[in-house]
Amino acid sequence: MAETARNIGTGTTARAEDLHREYGRGAGAVRALRGASVAFAPGTFTAVMGPSGSGKTTLLHCLAGMDRPTRGSVWWGGMEVSRLPERRLAALRRSRVGFVFQAFNLMPSMTVAQNIELPGRLAGERPDRGRVLDALARVGLAGRERHRPGQLSGGQQQRVAIARALVSRPSLLFADEPTGALDRATGHEILALLRAGVDEDGGTCVMVTHDPVAAGYADRVLLLADGVVVDELDRPTAARVGECLSQLGGGGL
Secondary structure, eight states: OHHHHHHOOSSOSEEEEEEEEEESOGGGOEEEEEEEEEEEOTTOEEEEEOSTTSSHHHHHHHHTTSSOOSEEEEEETTEEOTTSOHHHHHHHHHHHEEEEETTOOOOTTSOHHHHHHHHHHHTTOOOOHHHHHHHHHHTTOTTOTTOOGGGSOHHHHHHHHHHHHHTTOOSEEEEESTTTTSOHHHHHHHHHHHHHHHHHHOOEEEEEOSOHHHHTTSSEEEEEETTEEEEEEESOOHHHHHHHHHHHTOOOO
16 A cells, blocks of 8 residues: 555554553553553554453554553554644544444445545545445445445445445554454455455554454464463464463453
8 A cells, every 4th residue: 555655664554662551540440551562564464362351452442543542652654643632643544544343333324435435524525436436346345335334234334344444545454353243254254355455455454353263364463461462473373363362361352
């Protein structure tokens, strides 16, 4: 992707250094992250896993600029984004980051095309219909631009969500349990789309998942426990991931 080539001067698309995130104060404070440090290279697919409460989703949200760390820093390329003013961070996030949620987050009263255009419209940008149609074609939904979400299956709705995330051609794509609400066969189709975005476009995908089979689509797996990265698996297999998760105390969400 163009943004990747132009903006990454350090060999990483994104990284976090000594990331801490606490919610609340005093004795009741919850320490979701306790000094996590990670880095993601261009053209890689990383799965983030760990037991329930390990900090996976908090890490993903901090990396995507959707949450602010209490301490530590988040970098996109050579720019530290964790200290940017909210308005500037939001503008940068729209241009560099795509995010796919488990729950699709589509507007039921809007057409497929309108859902894909919505983030740009909210940013005051004029929709590029050609880019929208291209994004739909890439996820196998050419000709569905006038349908509404209720006319689509769950897997098709997640494809729309992926098209919405890809339409701005981001250098970073984050996915939070993107197959969690789908059956196994449809989940494999969605994972193959995420994998293709990395292999064909040179983008960087970071995915939180509890499923060892889903993690098998990734180039590596980061294992979290108690808010820190405790292990890293290269070229993971479902069996190896499952074994490591069981040693950490479960696959947890």
